Amino acid sequence: MSAWTPVCRLADLAVERGAAALLATSGEPEQIALFRMTDDEVLAVQQLDPYSGANVMARGIVGTRGGELTVAGPVYKQVFSLRTGRCLDAAGYTPRYGLPGDLTTYPARVVDGVVMVGSTGETSGGMRG
Amino acid sequence: MVAQRLVEALRTRDTGTWRVTVFAEEPRRPYDRVALTSYFSARDASQLALGDPALWEDPLVTLHLDRAVVAIDRESRTVRDRLGHVTPYDALVLATGSSAAVPPIEGADLGGVFVYRTIDDVAALRGWVTAQEAEAPTVRGKKRPVRGAVIGGGLLGLEAAGALRAMDAQATVIQFGTHLMDAQLDLGGGQALERLIRARGIDVRTSTATAAFRPRRGTRDVGRLDFAGGGRLDADVVVLATGVRPRDELAREAGLEIGPRGGAVVDLTCRTADPAIYAVGEVACIQGSCIGLVAPGYAMAEVVADQLLGGQGVFPGADTATKLKLTGVDVASFGDAHGRTPDAVEVVWADPVAGVYKKLVLADDARTLLGGVFVGDAEPYASLRPLLGGELPGDPSAFLLPAAADGAAKPEIALPDDATVCSCNNVTAGTIRAAVTEKGCTDLAGVKACTRAGTSCGSCLPLVKRLTTTELAKAGVAVSTALCEHFDLSRAQLFDAVRVVELRTFSAIIDRFGRVPDGADGPGRGCDICRPVIASILASLGSGHVLAGEQAALQDTNDHALANLQKDGTYSVVPRMPGGEVSPDGLIVIGQIARDFGLYTKVTGGQRIDLFGARIDQLPEIWGRLVEAGFESGHAYGKALRTVKSCVGSTWCRYGVQDSVGMAVNLELRYRGLRSPHKLKLGVSGCARECAEARAKDVGIIATDKGWNVYVGGNGGFTPRHAQLLAEDLDDAALVRTVDRFLMYYVRTADRLQRTAAWIEEVDGGLDGVRAVVMDDSLGIAADLDAAMAAHVAGYQDEWKAVLDDPEKLARFASFVNAPSTPDPDLAYVLERGQRRPARPGEREAVLVAGAVLPVLPVRTETAR
Ligand code: SRM
Ligand SMILES: Cc1cc2nc3c(=O)[nH]c(=O)nc-3n(C[C@H](O)[C@H](O)[C@H](O)COP(=O)(O)OP(=O)(O)OC[C@H]3O[C@@H](n4cnc5c(N)ncnc54)[C@H](O)[C@@H]3O)c2cc1C
Ligand code: SF4
Ligand code: FES
Numbered sequence: 001m002s003a004w005t006p007v008c009r010l011a012d013l014a015v016e017r018g019a020a021a022l023l024a025t026s027g028e029p030e031q032i033a034l035f036r037m038t039d040d041e042v043l044a045v046q047q048l049d050p051y052s053g054a055n056v057m058a059r060g061i062v063g064t065r066g067g068e069l070t071v072a073g074p075v076y077k078q079v080f081s082l083r084t085g086r087c088l089d090a091a092g093y094t095p096r097y098g099l100p101g102d103l104t105t106y107p108a109r110v111v112d113g114v115v116m117v118g119s120t121g122e123t124s125g126g127m128r129g
Numbered sequence: 130m131v132a133q134r135l136v137e138a139l140r141t142r143d144t145g146t147w148r149v150t151v152f153a154e155e156p157r158r159p160y161d162r163v164a165l166t167s168y169f170s171a172r173d174a175s176q177l178a179l180g181d182p183a184l185w186e187d188p189l190v191t192l193h194l195d196r197a198v199v200a201i202d203r204e205s206r207t208v209r210d211r212l213g214h215v216t217p218y219d220a221l222v223l224a225t226g227s228s229a230a231v232p233p234i235e236g237a238d239l240g241g242v243f244v245y246r247t248i249d250d251v252a253a254l255r256g257w258v259t260a261q262e263a264e265a266p267t268v269r270g271k272k273r274p275v276r277g278a279v280i281g282g283g284l285l286g287l288e289a290a291g292a293l294r295a296m297d298a299q300a301t302v303i304q305f306g307t308h309l310m311d312a313q314l315d316l317g318g319g320q321a322l323e324r325l326i327r328a329r330g331i332d333v334r335t336s337t338a339t340a341a342f343r344p345r346r347g348t349r350d351v352g353r354l355d356f357a358g359g360g361r362l363d364a365d366v367v368v369l370a371t372g373v374r375p376r377d378e379l380a381r382e383a384g385l386e387i388g389p390r391g392g393a394v395v396d397l398t399c400r401t402a403d404p405a406i407y408a409v410g411e412v413a414c415i416q417g418s419c420i421g422l423v424a425p426g427y428a429m430a431e432v433v434a435d436q437l438l439g440g441q442g443v444f445p446g447a448d449t450a451t452k453l454k455l456t457g458v459d460v461a462s463f464g465d466a467h468g469r470t471p472d473a474v475e476v477v478w479a480d481p482v483a484g485v486y487k488k489l490v491l492a493d494d495a496r497t498l499l500g501g502v503f504v505g506d507a508e509p510y511a512s513l514r515p516l517l518g519g520e521l522p523g524d525p526s527a528f529l530l531p532a533a534a535d536g537a538a539k540p541e542i543a544l545p546d547d548a549t550v551c552s553c554n555n556v557t558a559g560t561i562r563a564a565v566t567e568k569g570c571t572d573l574a575g576v577k578a579c580t581r582a583g584t585s586c587g588s589c590l591p592l593v594k595r596l597t598t599t600e601l602a603k604a605g606v607a608v609s610t611a612l613c614e615h616f617d618l619s620r621a622q623l624f625d626a627v628r629v630v631e632l633r634t635f636s637a638i639i640d641r642f643g644r645v646p647d648g649a650d651g652p653g654r655g656c657d658i659c660r661p662v663i664a665s666i667l668a669s670l671g672s673g674h675v676l677a678g679e680q681a682a683l684q685d686t687n688d689h690a691l692a693n694l695q696k697d698g699t700y701s702v703v704p705r706m707p708g709g710e711v712s713p714d715g716l717i718v719i720g721q722i723a724r725d726f727g728l729y730t731k732v733t734g735g736q737r738i739d740l741f742g743a744r745i746d747q748l749p750e751i752w753g754r755l756v757e758a759g760f761e762s763g764h765a766y767g768k769a770l771r772t773v774k775s776c777v778g779s780t781w782c783r784y785g786v787q788d789s790v791g792m793a794v795n796l797e798l799r800y801r802g803l804r805s806p807h808k809l810k811l812g813v814s815g816c817a818r819e820c821a822e823a824r825a826k827d828v829g830i831i832a833t834d835k836g837w838n839v840y841v842g843g844n845g846g847f848t849p850r851h852a853q854l855l856a857e858d859l860d861d862a863a864l865v866r867t868v869d870r871f872l873m874y875y876v877r878t879a880d881r882l883q884r885t886a887a888w889i890e891e892v893d894g895g896l897d898g899v900r901a902v903v904m905d906d907s908l909g910i911a912a913d914l915d916a917a918m919a920a921h922v923a924g925y926q927d928e929w930k931a932v933l934d935d936p937e938k939l940a941r942f943a944s945f946v947n948a949p950s951t952p953d954p955d956l957a958y959v960l961e962r963g964q965r966r967p968a969r970p971g972e973r974e975a976v977l978v979a980g981a982v983l984p985v986l987p988v989r990t991e992t993a994r
């Protein structure tokens with residue numbers, strides 16, 4: 001894990017509603033989805049929805065499953081853990097274009113009201129194939 | 130009816146030994162006589178169809194309609210029909226049923242005196258009442274109602290009286306015996322029933338014999354009844370419901386043995402003394418009598434099918450349990466209802482104030498169930514009936530006491546697998562359980578289709594449902610009404626709870642009503658099931674804009690973007706066009722916007738225009754221009770009112786009898802924005818030609834000469850349904866009030882994602898129950914529903930206009946929080962038939978090379994940051 005990139009202000013994020021962001025580290029910017037929780041913690045995952053192939057994860061419904069924070073894919077309603085990116089419920093679908101079914105997560109923290117996102121160290125990339 | 134079942138049973142099991150010819154006297158396919166009364170409201174003979182119509186297309190089955198058989202020649206084994214054709218047989222089954230008995234009362238042949246047995250009878254009765262209504266004199270400014278009398282206070286008579294009331298005629302039931310339904314009920318039950326019947330506006334005279342029907346002066350039409358003990362009653366229409374006579378004339382003339390009270394005598398294999406001739410159904414005199422119920426008839430059909438195929442089946446004995454099918458009057462009895470078994474013990478619970486009378490008849494051990502009578506509350510009937518002859522689990526009185534009175538739950542009844550649950554179709558508890566455990570049925574509809582349980586009279590449905598649910602629960606399939614892991618309540622319960630405690634935020638609601646899921650240490654933050662449900666409930670309760678405050682985070686992506694998500698992550702835009710009406714100027718604006726933003730444009734199935742392919746960051750500007758031109762959100766994204774489809778109606782159409790467009794526009798403007806459990810669609814047609822396909826809608830309105838007929842519960846989709854008649858000939862104001870109440874009642878009580886058709890099936894009392902609530906205010910909630918709709922209408926605002934006026938809400942439409950006007954770089958399109966569509970995977974490279982992406986306008990507006 002290398003540098004932290006400032007992305008936006010915490011105040012720009014609505015509580016429990018995702019927002020998409022462009023994460024420009026090196027090369028093509030990556031599309032990520034940021035989620036601000038009720039306690040102002042911010043979690044980040046890839047914006048690409050592996051089950052529809054569209055860049056929409058930020059538009060899913062936030063919630064919990066068995067106490068674990070989740071986001072539901074807005075197109076075909078898969079449920080993903082926001083912390084681990086793991087798909088908890090594939091809702092009977094398989095991912096598109098051979099994409100992995102789990103989401104890549106990104107470390108995120110808030111410093112002086114600014115949301116900082118770290119790189120995952122791998123370039124799984126938000127682009128669909 | 131029984132003939133149909135016989136052919137069906139034979140064709141299901143036989144591999145081709147038998148070729149069947151059915152001679153029908155009536156000019157229509159066999160129909161559901163038990164549901165005859167529903168013909169008054171449906172007026173559609175096809176709704177009474179029995180079984181799968183494909184049966185009559187079977188090459189081994191021939192059905193001759195309107196071809197009564199007139200003679201049997203046993204010697205040559207042939208029958209002769211009314212056209213003189215002679216047909217040979219190897220086996221002959223008589224299933225000629227009964228005819229309605231006409232008592233030897235003077236004047237029974239007058240006009241206006243009807244029997245109640247066939248579709249033709251009912252159609253004639255209806256026609257007569259309508260004609261009488263038109264002719265009825267006006268007394269003090271009010272039309273005098275048509276006066277009806279029903280002779281006979283049994284099941285059939287009460288059903289007929291209910292039908293007269295439903296046609297707005299007065300009804301008096303004349304009963305010869307001491308109390309109503311004396312064949313099934315004891316005196317106490319009969320008296321309780323009489324109170325209930327009177328409460329339905331039906332007059333009752335017991336211990337009364339009719340001496341004569343007298344014609345109206347100068348006519349041959351009935352005008353008056355004279356009673357044997359003196360006294361008279363004016364009547365414009367009379368229905369005879371004094372019993373039935375087996376149609377045994379063919380058997381008689383063929384020299385077959387006839388029972389003491391008629392009917393062809395058969396043994397337990399349903400065979401007459403002639404080994405080639407069987408008799409089934411009401412015409413069969415079995416175990417010494419004819420049985421006027423369909424369930425034993427079906428059992429006989431199965432026996433004969435079995436015998437014809439070389440089986441050994443015998444008649445198992447008659448289940449004579451009965452349930453009255455009269456809206457709002459709950460009556461049922463089974464077994465030895467009169468307690469005639471020696472030393473029988475009776476346990477009675479009566480509450481005259483509530484109009485409830487319940488009785489169990491037990492053997493002298495005070496445990497073995499011999500029979501029961503239920504009036505006013507037949508709830509225990511469905512679960513107790515199958516226990517007939519077995520031991521009751523627990524204290525008998527516990528089954529009769531109202532649940533609230535003792536606080537304790539009713540004892541659970543575990544039915545043995547061989548207990549018959551559905552007697553119409555002879556389905557046991559074991560078969561229903563197997564449908565779930567072995568055949569993989571996952572809901573009531575599946576179990577019904579798979580076992581046929583509950584598909585005839587329907588009285589067993591509550592029990593079938595409970596068995597299904599229990600079995601599913603055992604199999605670990607979630608069938609509880611719990612919404613999701615966060616709420617134990619159903620949507621309807623949650624709606625009431627939220628309404629009553631007046632909580633208006635998700636956090637407060639989940640704190641108060643949420644449950645702690647397994648493995649969690651608190652109720653959590655909801656999920657994609659309960660959040661949109663609560664969003665919808667809050668919206669239905671008028672809690673401000675759907676994107677206001679915490680509510681925004683509850684919305685499904687479509688409601689959050691106020692647009693419909695497409696497969697590539699862009700959205701579609703659907704402006705409202707009330708009633709499908711649009712001005713040329715409006716069309717031009719839409720055309721310009723579509724051209725400027727390069728949106729794929731299509732006319733929808735709902736009479737309006739859909740613009741596809743708008744990026745989230747483009748939505749505010751597109752809507753800015755639409756709102757400026759006077760358009761509003763069409764709520765194509767919401768579980769809400771979608772469209773009110775109209776036909777052009779009397780404005781232009783030469784056949785139109787009412788202004789269907791005007792009414793459609795009026796209704797669409799009234800209900801626009803109404804959030805509901807599922808989407809809602811309405812339709813209005815200007816005459817019975819029905820060009821608006823209104824009966825395919827949740828609420829369909831069809832113009833009549835006198836006003837509007839309202840149909841409810843239609844939909845297309847996966848399981849298409851035709852809407853059913855709710856009310857007739859309403860004026861404009863009554864129409865709006867009726868639709869208001871219907872919609873609000875649905876909004877409050879339906880399940881998540883349950884459309885009106887499914888809701889009507891599940892809600893208390895079915896369609897009749899809905900009608901009672903909506904038309905007669907049977908629950909006393911009409912004022913409340915009216916007020917709720919009035920509040921909705923008053924509180925309506927265009928969601929898109931409100932967004933455009935509020936920078937905070939507009940900020941939600943950024944493509945990226947750190948690059949608000951940079952479009953998603955992964956979008957790619959190709960042209961097809963002159964418009965663009967998302968590129969498919971293999972086309973993406975080509976797109977970039979060919980550069981076929983349409984030019985789009987600069988995307989951000991000033992206000993949107
Ligand atoms: C656009 C349209 C098709 C068209 O090009 O004509 C359409 C498009 C969609 N329909 Fe439809 N339906 C459209 C008319 C219909 C009709 C015909 C009608 O309304 O007269 C029906 C059958 C009538 C009915 O609803 O009973 C219809 C039955 C459905 C169903 C099945 C509903 C059911 O009860 O089984 C769904 C699925 C659902 O809602 O759960 C559905 C769902 C959808 C969704 C919302 C699927 C989705 O979630 O993406 C589609 C997206 C709309 C969009 O992106 O704008 N659509 N859909 C029509 C829009 C009408 C409008 O102006 O609002
Ligand atoms: C309004 C009403 C409500 C009812 N409600 C219930 C209920 O809730 N529960 C219940 O169990 N039962 C009920 N019944 C009774 C039930 O309908 C009958 O028990 C059932 O229809 C008997 O079936 P079937 O086939 O023996 O006779 P039917 O259904 O009468 O069929 C006999 C057919 O044979 C035809 N036919 C007669 N003679 C000839 C001939 N020579 N050649 C050719 N065709 C001939 C007749 O026209 C008729 O169509 C009700 C009846 C009515 C009228
Ligand atoms: S339903 Fe009737 S009024 Fe409407 S367009 Fe058709 S024919 Fe004309
Ligand atoms: S008992 Fe009549 S349908 Fe089941």
